[in-house]
Amino acid sequence: MLKPELVEAVLARALKGGADFAEVYAERAKKRRMKVRSGGLEEALSGLDYGAGVRLFFGTEVVYAYTNDLTQEGLMEALETLLRAKGALGKVDEGGKGGLDFRKAIPKGLHAPKVAYGEKDKRYRLERLLEAEAGARIAPAIKEVEASLLEWEEEVLVANTEGVWAEERRVRTRLFVLAVAQEGSEVQTGYSAPGKSVGLELFDLYPPKAVGEKAARQALTNLKARPAPAGTFPVVVGPGFGGVLFHEAVGHLLETTSVAKKASVLADRLGEVVASPAVTYIDDGTLPHAWGSTEVDDEGRPTERTVLIEGGVLKSYMVDRLGHLLTGYPMTGSGRRQDYTFAPTSRMRNTFIAPGEARVEDLFAGIEFGLYAKEMGGGQVKPGSGEYNFAVQEGYIIRKGRIEEPVRGAMLVGKGPETLMRVVAAAQDLENAPGMCGSLSGAVPVEVGQPHVLVSEIVVGGRA
Amino acid sequence: MTLEEAKRYLLWRAKELGLEAEVLFQEARELSLRAREGALEEIKEARQGGLGLRVVAEGKVGYAYTEELSPEALDWALEEAQENALLSAKEGALPPGKALGSHDLLGEGLSAPLERKKEAVLALEEALREDPRVKSVLMGGYLEREVRVALKSTQGAEGSFRTGFAALMGSFVMAQGKSVKQGWDFKAGKEFHALEPGRTALEFREKTARLLEAKPLRTGRYRAYLEPEAMAMLLSVLAKALSGKNALEGKSRLLGRLGERIASPLVTLVDDPTLEKGLLSRPFDAEGTPTARTVVVEKGVFKTFLHNLETAKALGQRNTGHAARSYRGTLEVAPTNLYLEPVGNLALTEGVVVTEFMGLHAGANPVTLDFSLQALGLWVEEGEVRHAVENFAVSGNLLELLQGVEAVGDDLDWLLLDAAYGSPTVAVAELSFAGA
Numbered sequence: 001m002l003k004p005e006l007v008e009a010v011l012a013r014a015l016k017g018g019a020d021f022a023e024v025y026a027e028r029a030k031k032r033r034m035k036v037r038s039g040g041l042e043e044a045l046s047g048l049d050y051g052a053g054v055r056l057f058f059g060t061e062v063v064y065a066y067t068n069d070l071t072q073e074g075l076m077e078a079l080e081t082l083l084r085a086k087g088a089l090g091k092v093d094e095g096g097k098g099g100l101d102f103r104k105a106i107p108k109g110l111h112a113p114k115v116a117y118g119e120k121d122k123r124y125r126l127e128r129l130l131e132a133e134a135g136a137r138i139a140p141a142i143k144e145v146e147a148s149l150l151e152w153e154e155e156v157l158v159a160n161t162e163g164v165w166a167e168e169r170r171v172r173t174r175l176f177v178l179a180v181a182q183e184g185s186e187v188q189t190g191y192s193a194p195g196k197s198v199g200l201e202l203f204d205l206y207p208p209k210a211v212g213e214k215a216a217r218q219a220l221t222n223l224k225a226r227p228a229p230a231g232t233f234p235v236v237v238g239p240g241f242g243g244v245l246f247h248e249a250v251g252h253l254l255e256t257t258s259v260a261k262k263a264s265v266l267a268d269r270l271g272e273v274v275a276s277p278a279v280t281y282i283d284d285g286t287l288p289h290a291w292g293s294t295e296v297d298d299e300g301r302p303t304e305r306t307v308l309i310e311g312g313v314l315k316s317y318m319v320d321r322l323g324h325l326l327t328g329y330p331m332t333g334s335g336r337r338q339d340y341t342f343a344p345t346s347r348m349r350n351t352f353i354a355p356g357e358a359r360v361e362d363l364f365a366g367i368e369f370g371l372y373a374k375e376m377g378g379g380q381v382k383p384g385s386g387e388y389n390f391a392v393q394e395g396y397i398i399r400k401g402r403i404e405e406p407v408r409g410a411m412l413v414g415k416g417p418e419t420l421m422r423v424v425a426a427a428q429d430l431e432n433a434p435g436m437c438g439s440l441s442g443a444v445p446v447e448v449g450q451p452h453v454l455v456s457e458i459v460v461g462g463r464a
Numbered sequence: 465m466t467l468e469e470a471k472r473y474l475l476w477r478a479k480e481l482g483l484e485a486e487v488l489f490q491e492a493r494e495l496s497l498r499a500r501e502g503a504l505e506e507i508k509e510a511r512q513g514g515l516g517l518r519v520v521a522e523g524k525v526g527y528a529y530t531e532e533l534s535p536e537a538l539d540w541a542l543e544e545a546q547e548n549a550l551l552s553a554k555e556g557a558l559p560p561g562k563a564l565g566s567h568d569l570l571g572e573g574l575s576a577p578l579e580r581k582k583e584a585v586l587a588l589e590e591a592l593r594e595d596p597r598v599k600s601v602l603m604g605g606y607l608e609r610e611v612r613v614a615l616k617s618t619q620g621a622e623g624s625f626r627t628g629f630a631a632l633m634g635s636f637v638m639a640q641g642k643s644v645k646q647g648w649d650f651k652a653g654k655e656f657h658a659l660e661p662g663r664t665a666l667e668f669r670e671k672t673a674r675l676l677e678a679k680p681l682r683t684g685r686y687r688a689y690l691e692p693e694a695m696a697m698l699l700s701v702l703a704k705a706l707s708g709k710n711a712l713e714g715k716s717r718l719l720g721r722l723g724e725r726i727a728s729p730l731v732t733l734v735d736d737p738t739l740e741k742g743l744l745s746r747p748f749d750a751e752g753t754p755t756a757r758t759v760v761v762e763k764g765v766f767k768t769f770l771h772n773l774e775t776a777k778a779l780g781q782r783n784t785g786h787a788a789r790s791y792r793g794t795l796e797v798a799p800t801n802l803y804l805e806p807v808g809n810l811a812l813t814e815g816v817v818v819t820e821f822m823g824l825h826a827g828a829n830p831v832t833l834d835f836s837l838q839a840l841g842l843w844v845e846e847g848e849v850r851h852a853v854e855n856f857a858v859s860g861n862l863l864e865l866l867q868g869v870e871a872v873g874d875d876l877d878w879l880l881l882d883a884a885y886g887s888p889t890v891a892v893a894e895l896s897f898a899g900a
Binding site for chain 1: 508509527529602713718822899
């Protein structure tokens with residue numbers, strides 16, 4: 001995308017301008033989106049994102065510029081604007097800055113697609129989407145179905161004044177099905193959206209018909225569900241996307257983005273017990289083909305598996321370069337950004353609760369009255385206070401240890417550190433699921449995951 | 465190529481290929497400053513631009529965009545758009561175009577020197593720290609954005625406008641005793657000069673300070689006073705149901721309810737892209753329809769969906785000029801400055817003041833309009849705020865909530881989300897609160 005000489009010139013100019021560290025991030029991403037409804041293609045969009053970001057550190061002060069003009073003039077102009085804004089012009093450091101010797105990391109292709117986009121035409125994709133739509137038409141009450149395909153094919157380059165030169169091609173594919181069920185004036189929705197760092201083999205991993213059917217079944221279940229009860233109950237959270245609970249309740253609190261500024265309730269607590277012994281929480285950027293995996297992070301550092309909490313004890317934070325500078329914690333390959341329009345911050349990759357010893361049925365056994373949150377929607381947290389929430393997309397009442405009638409509209413709310421202490425047990429059936437996580441550096445693909453987990457009490461927002 | 469050259473090239477190539485084409489081009493400049501502990505911590509300067517293409521081939525519509533302006537990239541975009549159109553099952557057309565003029569909605573709004581802006585953000589951050597209960601300031605921030613949008617089609621549409629905004633932001637943690645709350649606030653206007661860092665910092669602090677030492681809220685049904693920010697968040701969900709496009713696609717519960725009373729008579733909902741200080745005002749929409757004030761709900765009666773050309777035609781209503789599109793997207797329908805009109809009959813008696821909702825993207829369903837949302841608030845008794853309440857969720861259905869509106873304040877505050885949403889404080893007879 002960019003020639004080493006050009007990158008070197010930009011980085012050298014940045015150092016001359018007084019920066020302690022400089023980094024260039026360039027990106028060219030082909031993106032496609034197709035949407036099917038009512039038996040045909042509704043709309044299709046293809047696009048090319050193309051741009052670069054230049055980041056400079058002056059101590060721990062960060063300046064960042066981005067542009068779509070990736071010529072020498074374009075990048076230099078962006079850089080000069082930055083130096084002017086910083087007021088660093090004239091502060092020329094000529095000493096000891098020889099040529100950069102980039103250490104080029106050869107991509108291993110750990111997450112390379114098996115069925116590349118170029119191998120199939122658009123009609124092939126359209127047919128798979130039509131299968132997904134047809135798969136959702138399982139009952140007359142299903143009134144509306146939308147099936148969409150998202151394709152991202154991204155080339156990324158990161159180079160910095162420490163000699164890092166990392167290039168990676170990242171391919172991600174995701175299928176979405178939304179089903180709307182209606183009976184009389186009652187309307188409910190169901191949703192299924194598998195995605196992986198793969199090519200069109202996604203359709204083999206997740207047959208479209210089954211994905212459609214799953215969304216439709218959820219919509220039909222919600223149609224006959226009663227409003228969820230309101231109050232504080234024991235909750236069994238289902239595997240897979242259920243992991244979003246801990247993503248919100250704990251994950252965000254362990255990013256140096258807030259930890260470094262003491263704006264997380266879990267700052268300065270390494271080595272302390274922060275959760276019940278049933279909780280081992282891991283953030284792994286290396287899982288093959290996972291939605292949140294990459295070979296290198298967006299600062300050009302190899303991703304890794306980071307054990308955050310082990311048996312309830314806080315072991316590590318998620319640390320990006322700036323976080324490392326501010327806190328001294330070693331970097332964990334967690335610097336991520338949505339695209340070139342954002343400077344990276346510390347972010348989660350694929351974050352999950354490790355499997356425990358319990359059998360799934362044991363978790364339900366002792367519950368007199370509670371909620372089974374089988375499938376989850378998204379959630380949100382304020383790291384400074386630890387207050388989090390997340391929505392239950394498919395839920396059931398637990399009565400005397402048995403899963404009974406479906407309920408809808410449940411929102412779980414609480415404070416992360418309290419919820420962590422209330423984890424009673426984790427089962428053995430770990431699963432991960434994809435999602436998009438929004439924070440300071442934009443929306444990035446992540447996986448969340450867990451086995452079935454029992455929490456002794458959570459506030460359930462339903463109808464009082 | 466420059467954006468101008470790329471635009472000309474695309475329209476010329478489209479004509480050669482026998483396609484109708486519309487090019488939406490957008491150029492943005494952004495400056496963001498963040499201060500912390502008395503020093504600038506981050507400066508961001510950016511330029512971004514790109515071209516969005518909508519083409520009609522054999523009577524069907526296809527989309528593409530590019531930020532790379534090489535001839536290869538432009539040819540790729542055109543080819544993709546054409547292929548996307550030919551695969552489509554839906555008929556479509558470009559509107560007959562006309563000259564739309566060139567408009568400046570920003571003027572000198574952002575023209576202060578950088579030094580003044582740095583001073584403003586430092587002043588804001590310092591003022592945020594002037595309260596012993598503020599334990600940590602994540603940032604005091606300044607953000608400005610200047611955008612130029614231009615539209616040109618083979619059908620003769622041609623026009624452009626320039627707009628933008630300036631905003632102050634604050635993110636901080638406050639504590640008193642064991643009680644900890646985080647504030648995250650944003651205040652935007654059309655002019656840098658109109659921003660008041662000291663006063664805004666005070667507002668930000670007060671908004672969060674009053675939530676400290678909160679008590680649990682007992683589960684129950686209470687009267688709710690939704691503050692402007694909370695109500696504006698709900699309006700952003702309702703807006704999805706007001707979209708003619710969602711109605712056409714079977715995703716709006718308001719389909720078939722035109723002319724009906726869907727809300728209390730105190731509810732009048734207006735979208736006005738012509739508001740002089742409106743953050744999202746614009747002279748024409750994303751397909752070149754001149755904009756006008758639209759009354760969506762009048763004294764509780766549902767008057768019209770928001771439309772673009774296609775949805776208006778399909779639903780047999782007048783086009784309201786709400787076609788929305790970023791160059792990276794497809795043609796949608798969206799509000800600009802959508803607000804609930806102030807009334808002025810509100811007084812606190814008893815119930816819960818909801819200051820803020822959280823988790824909107826997951827907790828409110830834009831199709832069913834059911835919501836169950838984490839909230840922060842204040843307990844009101846005998847006409848007075850007694851203490852803060854926390855750890856609870858509020859749930860219901862938006863249409864039921866609108867029917868239950870029993871008073872509307874005379875204040876009007878704006879929240880900038882995907883559009884600008886404005887609301888006074890609104891009293892709702894009863895909502896369901898889940899807590900302790």
